[in-house]
Amino acid sequence: MDVNRLRVLRELADRGTVAATAQALSMTSSAVSQQLKILSREAGVTLLEPDGRCLRLTNAGQALVVRADDVVAALDRASAEMEAYRGSPRGRVRVAMFPSGAALLLPALLDALAGSGVDVQARDEDLPASAVPELLADYDVVLTHRDERAPDTSSPRVKAEPLMREPIDLILPPGHPLAGQDFVRAEQLADESWISVRGGFPVDDVLLSVAAATGVQPRVTMRINDFHVIEEVVAGGHGIALLARHAITSPRVVRLPLAGVRAARIYELAHRPAADRVPAVATVLQAFRDVAGLIED
Structure with a gap:
């Protein structure tokens, strides 16, 4: 059943006449009567019966008005709640x-x-x-x-x-020959063993830039996406790595910026x-x- 026609039925129950219902809903009386006839067909029962020159609700019509009240009230509550969502960040x-x-x-x-x-x-x-x-x-x-x-x-x-x-920096084990420098140039890393992330992630993309700068394909010995694991492996002296600056947390590695490479x-x-x-x-x-x-x- 159409909700708008249920609203028409409720208005008729409240106002008593087709004319008053039409005025309240800004409709013509014939339009109201047509909507009520369609609703009766949708319900499959007679909802209205003549009462002199007026119409009155049958028992089925009265029962449907009660249910229409429930439906319309639920829709009104939903509309009010959506209005609150539209007007405030909830x-x-x-x-x-x-x-x-x-x-x-x-x-x-x-x-x-x-x-x-x-x-x-x-x-x-x-x-x-x-x-x-x-x-x-x-x-x-x-x-x-x-x-x-x-x-x-x-x-x-x-x-x-x-x-x-976020810059991407080089991390080295403390005893690495380059660990005492203020920065490292890409060409100094040509012979290193690398620990990198899987392909397609920014850290590995920067490693490709290192390869372009050195002309040497990096020797990647491990691919690990967990930055903490990479730090621990580097700290243990098993290679060097590139990591995002704010993700470097281990005190057991040395962090140095890369020079000559856009690394971020x-x-x-x-x-x-x-x-x-x-x-x-x-x-x-x-x-x-x-x-x-x-x-x-």
Whole structure:
């Protein structure tokens, strides 16, 4: 049964006549009568019967009015709740974040959103930027990362914005011959054994830049996506690695900047093109910007 016709039936029950119902609903009397006839056919029973020059509800009609009250009240409550969502940042926002980005930003993001009425449901997704369109099938916002020379992930169905730049540095074991320098040039690394992440991630893209600068293909002995494990392996003297600056936490490795190579990753926020018009999503996006703005290169 059509909800608008149920509203007409309720108005008739409240106002008593077709004419009064028509006036209240800004309809003609014939239009009201037509809607009531269609509703009766939809219900499969007689809802109205003549009462002199007027109409009155049958028992079935009275029963349907009670149910119509329930339906219309539920719709009105839903409409009011949606209006509240449109006017204020409330609701659930599903966020996917790459692990090291989550470690850096998520605690401060949650602090910034405390008391806002926005419920962030975050999950870590260790996937390259090329997976953003797939992730947006399940998430409202995706925090991804890419090499700073790579194009962003925007497309007709994906809106992406750069959030922050994070340098990628070299880490060495303390006893390494280069550990005492202030910086390292790419050509000094031609004969090293490398520990890298899987292909397609920004750290590995920078390693390709090192190869271009040295003319030597890096000798990658291990591929591990967990930065903590990479630090421990490097600290044990089993190779050297590139890591994002804010992800380097071990006191057992030496961190040095690379010279002569553009070595950084860009944090990027991605979402569907219309998603930032939803107040809750817009609030989360702005909180990301505010938190990232407090972090220095």
